[in-house]
Amino acid sequence: MSTELLAAFRHDAHKFTGEAHEDARETFAGVEVNQSVPHGADGDSAALSRPQQAQEQTVPTHDDQYRLSLLSGHTACDPSEFSGATIDSDVRDLLAVEDAEAAHQRWLSSDVAAAFKELVYHPYTSLKYHTLLVAALLDNYTAGHGFSDLRLAVDPAGEVVPCRTIYTSDRFALRIDADDWGRPSARLGSRPWRSWASVWNRLTDHPLVTDGDKWDMMLDANARRIQSWSVALQWFEDFTDWRPDR
Numbered sequence: 001m002s003t004e005l006l007a008a009f010r011h012d013a014h015k016f017t018g019e020a021h022e023d024a025r026e027t028f029a030g031v032e033v034n035q036s037v038p039h040g041a042d043g044d045s046a047a048l049s050r051p052q053q054a055q056e057q058t059v060p061t062h063d064d065q066y067r068l069s070l071l072s073g074h075t076a077c078d079p080s081e082f083s084g085a086t087i088d089s090d091v092r093d094l095l096a097v098e099d100a101e102a103a104h105q106r107w108l109s110s111d112v113a114a115a116f117k118e119l120v121y122h123p124y125t126s127l128k129y130h131t132l133l134v135a136a137l138l139d140n141y142t143a144g145h146g147f148s149d150l151r152l153a154v155d156p157a158g159e160v161v162p163c164r165t166i167y168t169s170d171r172f173a174l175r176i177d178a179d180d181w182g183r184p185s186a187r188l189g190s191r192p193w194r195s196w197a198s199v200w201n202r203l204t205d206h207p208l209v210t211d212g213d214k215w216d217m218m219l220d221a222n223a224r225r226i227q228s229w230s231v232a233l234q235w236f237e238d239f240t241d242w243r244p245d246r
Contacts, residue, residue: 002099002100004037004038004138004142005100005103005104005135005138005139005142005163006098006100006103007032007035007036007037007038008037008041008042008131008134008135008138009094009095009100009103009104009107009131009135010028010031010032010033010034010035010095011033011034011035011036011037011042011131011134012034012118012127012130012131013025013028013033013034013091013095014033014034015065015116015117015118015127016065016091016112016116016127017065018064018065021034028091028092028095028096029088029091029092029095029096030096031095031096031098033095037134037138038138038141038142039137039138039141039142040141041134041135041137041138041141042134044137044147044192045130045133045134045137045192045229046118046119046130047191047192047193047194048133048192048193048194048195048196048228048229048230049118049122049125049129049130049133049194049228049229049230049231050118050119050121050122050125050194050228051194064120065116065117065120066115066116066117066123067114067115067116067117067123067124067125067126067127067234068117068123068124069124069238070124070222070226070231070234070235070238071235071238071239071242090110090111090112091112093106094106094107094110094112094113100135100162100163101162101163104132104135104160104162104163104165105160107128107131107132107135108132108160108165108167108168109168110128113126113127113128113131114126114127114128114234114237116128118130118230122228124228124231124234125228125230125231125234126230126231126233126234127230128230128234129166129167129229129230129233129234130230132165132166132167132233133166133176133229133230135163136163136164136165136166136175136176137150137176138163139162139163139164140164140176140177140178143178145178147188147189147190147191147192148187148188148189148190148191149178150176150177150178150187150188151176151177151178151179151180151185151186151187151188152174152175152176152185152186152188152199152200152203153174153175153176153177153180153181153183153184153185154172154173154174154175154183154184154185154203154205154206154207155172155173155174155175155183156172156173157169157170157171157172157173158173159173160173161175161177164176164177166233167233167236167237169236169237169240171207171240172207174233176188184203184204184205184206184207185203185204186199186200186202186203186204187199187202194227194228194229195227195229196223196226196227196228196229196231196232197223197224197225197226197227197232200223200224200232201224206220208220215239215243215244215245218239219235219236219239219240219243222235222239223235223236
């Protein structure tokens, strides 16, 4: 299973370098990359974040591999910071690790992965959170759970469940699992689709202070509108990093 999970963390290596999937290299930093992910986890994760019909470029002026920030509307990073040498170094740290749990930890804290988008046609999507979603779905599917069994659960800050935690901050963590362990949670639904706002709205309790904290109110208000899972999770990260009172 560790080999399958490592494939999940390595399956989109070509998006760091801007290569088309069909022409992408088969190895990076001495490991196999750009392989198919078992059990349809990659396709299900993609369905959580973007339309599956014929793709059209949604931002005509933005056609490189760098993500646009929903917070600012601009490129999420300065591309000059990500030279070929930087990509080789930082991406190597993500892809070359030989343990799935260690790879998961690195993706959770990765800045370089957050700088790239999931698909050129949808520049606000996040490669970082798409990949974490793929791993979480795959780990659940491998354990025998179907998509309809799964829940989004809110865990305490600092609690990371290997390969199932999809977001961490200094206030709370989010996990995809079949068991919520008595934590605030909501079912994902019967099939994968762009359902973030629906699921977030159905949580049995929320980790944000929305009855007086203006920043949490702003964070929550947008979280209740965003449909794409990778966009929403990246929104949480970007807003938390930007938030002026922290």
